[in-house]
Amino acid sequence: MYGENAPPSWARLPGARCRAVEHLTKLEGLQEFELLAGLDEGFFQALAIASEVLEIGAGTALYREGEPSGAVYFMGEGRAKLYRSSGGRKARDQILGVVGDGSVLGLASALEGKPQSQGATALTDCVLYAVFRDDLVHLMASYPETSLRLARVLAARTRELEDLVGDLVFHSAPQRVARMLLDLATEEGRVTKRGVVFHPSLSRQEMAEATGISREALSRTLSRLAQEGILDLGGGKTVTILKPAELRART
Amino acid sequence: MYGENAPPSWARLPGARCRAVEHLTKLEGLQEFELLAGLDEGFFQALAIASEVLEIGAGTALYREGEPSGAVYFMGEGRAKLYRSSGGRKARDQILGVVGDGSVLGLASALEGKPQSQGATALTDCVLYAVFRDDLVHLMASYPETSLRLARVLAARTRELEDLVGDLVFHSAPQRVARMLLDLATEEGRVTKRGVVFHPSLSRQEMAEATGISREALSRTLSRLAQEGILDLGGGKTVTILKPAELRART
DNA sequence: GACGGTATTTGATCCAGGTCACACACGACT
DNA sequence: AGTCGTGTGTGACCTGGATCAAATACCGTC
Numbered sequence: 001m002y003g004e005n006a007p008p009s010w011a012r013l014p015g016a017r018c019r020a021v022e023h024l025t026k027l028e029g030l031q032e033f034e035l036l037a038g039l040d041e042g043f044f045q046a047l048a049i050a051s052e053v054l055e056i057g058a059g060t061a062l063y064r065e066g067e068p069s070g071a072v073y074f075m076g077e078g079r080a081k082l083y084r085s086s087g088g089r090k091a092r093d094q095i096l097g098v099v100g101d102g103s104v105l106g107l108a109s110a111l112e113g114k115p116q117s118q119g120a121t122a123l124t125d126c127v128l129y130a131v132f133r134d135d136l137v138h139l140m141a142s143y144p145e146t147s148l149r150l151a152r153v154l155a156a157r158t159r160e161l162e163d164l165v166g167d168l169v170f171h172s173a174p175q176r177v178a179r180m181l182l183d184l185a186t187e188e189g190r191v192t193k194r195g196v197v198f199h200p201s202l203s204r205q206e207m208a209e210a211t212g213i214s215r216e217a218l219s220r221t222l223s224r225l226a227q228e229g230i231l232d233l234g235g236g237k238t239v240t241i242l243k244p245a246e247l248r249a250r251t
Numbered sequence: 252m253y254g255e256n257a258p259p260s261w262a263r264l265p266g267a268r269c270r271a272v273e274h275l276t277k278l279e280g281l282q283e284f285e286l287l288a289g290l291d292e293g294f295f296q297a298l299a300i301a302s303e304v305l306e307i308g309a310g311t312a313l314y315r316e317g318e319p320s321g322a323v324y325f326m327g328e329g330r331a332k333l334y335r336s337s338g339g340r341k342a343r344d345q346i347l348g349v350v351g352d353g354s355v356l357g358l359a360s361a362l363e364g365k366p367q368s369q370g371a372t373a374l375t376d377c378v379l380y381a382v383f384r385d386d387l388v389h390l391m392a393s394y395p396e397t398s399l400r401l402a403r404v405l406a407a408r409t410r411e412l413e414d415l416v417g418d419l420v421f422h423s424a425p426q427r428v429a430r431m432l433l434d435l436a437t438e439e440g441r442v443t444k445r446g447v448v449f450h451p452s453l454s455r456q457e458m459a460e461a462t463g464i465s466r467e468a469l470s471r472t473l474s475r476l477a478q479e480g481i482l483d484l485g486g487g488k489t490v491t492i493l494k495p496a497e498l499r500a501r502t
Numbered sequence: 503g504a505c506g507g508t509a510t511t512t513g514a515t516c517c518a519g520g521t522c523a524c525a526c527a528c529g530a531c532t
Numbered sequence: 533a534g535t536c537g538t539g540t541g542t543g544a545c546c547t548g549g550a551t552c553a554a555a556t557a558c559c560g561t562c
Contacts, residue, residue: 084413086421094420096413108406111399117410140399147398148362148391154405155359159368161412162335162347168419169345169463170337173549204510212420217549219511237558424519455540468519470541 026053029076030129034102035149043143050135054128062105062120062128069109069116071130075101078126079187079201082118083209095210097160098123098202100187104153110136111154123201168212171251176211177221178250181231185241195232196241277304280327281380285353286400294394301386305379313356313371313379320360320367322381328352329377330438330452333369334460346461348411349374349453351438355404361387362405374452419463422502427462428472429501432482436492446483446493 027048030036036044054073056062062073065085082096082105096118099105109116110133131139140147167176189196202210208218225231230247232240241247278299281287287295305324307313313324316336333347333356347369350356360367361384382390391398418427440447453461459469476482481498483491492498 084417086417088421092421094416096416108409111403111406112410114410117413137399140402141395144392144395144398147395147402148388151391151398151402151405152362154402154409155362157409158359158405158412159363159365161409161416162368164416165345165347165412165419166335166337168416170339170343214550215510216512216551220549223511465520466540467521467542471519474541 026051026129029053029127030074032076033074035074035104035153036146039145040143043139043146046139046142047131050131050139052130054130056122056126056128058122058124058126060122062122062126063116065116065119067116069106069112069114069133071132072107072110072136073105073120074129074131075099075103075105076127076129077101078128079123080105080120080126081123081202081206081210082120084118093209094212095202095206096164097157098184098187098210104150107150108154108157111150173211173213173217174221174224175251176213177207177218177225178247180207180211181239181241182244182247182251185244189241192240194240194242196244197238199238277302277380280304280378281325283327284325286325286355286404287397290396291394294390294397297390297393298382301382301390303381305381307373307377307379309373309375309377311373313373313377314367316367316370318367320357320363320365320384322383323358323361323387324356324371325380325382326350326352326354326356327378327380329379330374331356331371331377332374332453332457332461333371335369344460345463346453346457347415348408349435349438349461355401358401359405359408362401424462424464424468425472425475426502427464428458428469428476429498431458431462432490432492433495433498433502436495440492443491446491447495448489448491450489 027044030047030051031044036047051074062080063069065083079098079100081098083093084096086092086094105120105128106116109118113133140150167179171179184200184202185196185198188201189198200207204218204222205215208215211218213221222231222233225247226233228246230241230243232242234240278295281298281302282295287298302325313331314320316334330349330351332349334344335347337343337345356371356379357367360369364384391401418430422430435451435453436447436449439452440449451458455469455473456466459466462469464472473482473484476498477484479497481492481494483493485491
């Protein structure tokens with residue numbers, strides 16, 4: 001589907017535009033990553049040189065499944081979903097994870113030097129630092145500590161994927177929905193006297209894809225929870241978890 | 252379930268015994284790993300010092316889920332299954348992968364320094380090289396190329412787990428069974444005039460756990476395939492794939 | 503406010519696969 | 533040989549969630 005030498009997808013993103021933020025230089029932005037905290041000054045210099053700041057609007061695809069992997073992306077600001085598509089005619093998607101500030105995207109495929117095994121799409125406007133594959137490998141060789149940290153990132157991703165598999169196989173749809181809501185809430189929620197309130201960054205369709213069920217089934221499950229007084233699906237797209245404990249019990 | 256300071260499980264394995272193989276020293280065994288090919292002589296010296304040869308019998312658990320991670324294991328000979336258990340009363344298992352010679356086990360948990368996120372059990376008699384966690388990290392720091400290689404191992408594991416998720420979500424049970432059979436056959440099969448013959452290292456129960464379905468459903472699916480002349484479930488536990496192409500078409 | 507397009511809800515139906523129950527096959531031990 | 537125990541095959545049933553179909557809510561635009 002994509003030629004071996006196709007340009008990196010972000011180069012042709014409609015949402016991509018030059019970054020024009022004065023209060024934060026590229027170097028300073030990179031130094032904010034907890035993942036890289038404590039590494040050499042020289043490392044950051046080299047990383048700043050090797051990287052590009054990238055700003056994309058909500059909804060734009062960072063990279064797609066099958067596309068050649070040209071770079072890894074450090075997420076400075078924003079949220080994105082990682083997903084896989086079924087090859088078939090009626091292409092369903094499965095969301096593998098939703099990542100936020102401080103995460104690394106596309107690392108596995110970049111290290112393997114294989115095409116992207118997943119797609120990534122911005123859920124909100126994002127600020128990213130792109131590091132090209134060869135530069136990354138070179139940096140890892142020059143600054144050994146970096147390799148170790150990135151290996152740990154991959155280890156964590158491995159665990160998350162195992163959790164996902166376990167969730168899909170062992171738990172029923174309502175249980176998975178409950179967990180998904182709790183996960184979203186801890187990332188995006190604000191605690192009030194009524195409960196935890198949030199504007200989900202995921203549409204119903206995407207929530208369904210994250211839980212591995214159909215959109216209709218998700219809708220029904222949410223309605224049921226609302227009916228039982230555990231959730232409040234307030235007017236303007238807001239979701240309020242009225243009884244977090246009740247919800248947790250359904251996991 | 253396991254105390255923080257429990258001894259590593261292999262120390263109390265009934266199947267564990269001293270290795271008494273003359274024709275192969277520990278050093279030579281380690282140098283056979285493709286994963287480590289081309290690394291410094293010094294590295295292998297250090298690795299040999301830091302590692303223990305371990306021989307376990309078929310069916311013994313190498314480590315269990317939740318157990319503290321003390322070491323990584325390089326699989327020299329044999330096959331093992333990696334799995335997750337559902338916490339519940341009727342503990343179901345899900346097999347995450349079946350690995351053979353040259354694989355690394357328990358790497359992710361060791362790097363994270365967290366308890367094992369999975370269990371590992373020998374399917375056949377195995378020869379393993381155990382490297383303790385701290386030694387591994389030290390080696391990775393001293394020999395940067397090692398970190399890169401291990402990071403690539405984790406990247407590959409990540410892709411495999413994504414594949415598993417996709418398989419579970421997108422494909423039906425018969426499709427997953429077909430793929431499982433083909434995977435097993437390529438690993439363990441021998442091509443004959445009748446088709447691909449093999450003694451599965453997995454029991455029916457385990458095949459079911461690998462495909463994420465019930466034992467009964469697996470049994471039925473196999474019978475169906477046999478009825479259709481695609482498979483021959485010969486007397487003595489052998490499986491023969493009579494029509495590999497037909498089977499592949501069912502994926 | 504009317505209109506067209508998209509996202510979501512709700513209802514009705516169907517079936518893949520889980521679960522239960524039991525029969526059978528095989529090996530190990532006495 | 534008998535008899536456990538463990539693995540496996542098969543039938544009968546039932547349900548969770550997919551799928552199809554249609555109604556409704558929600559936008560932005562004119």
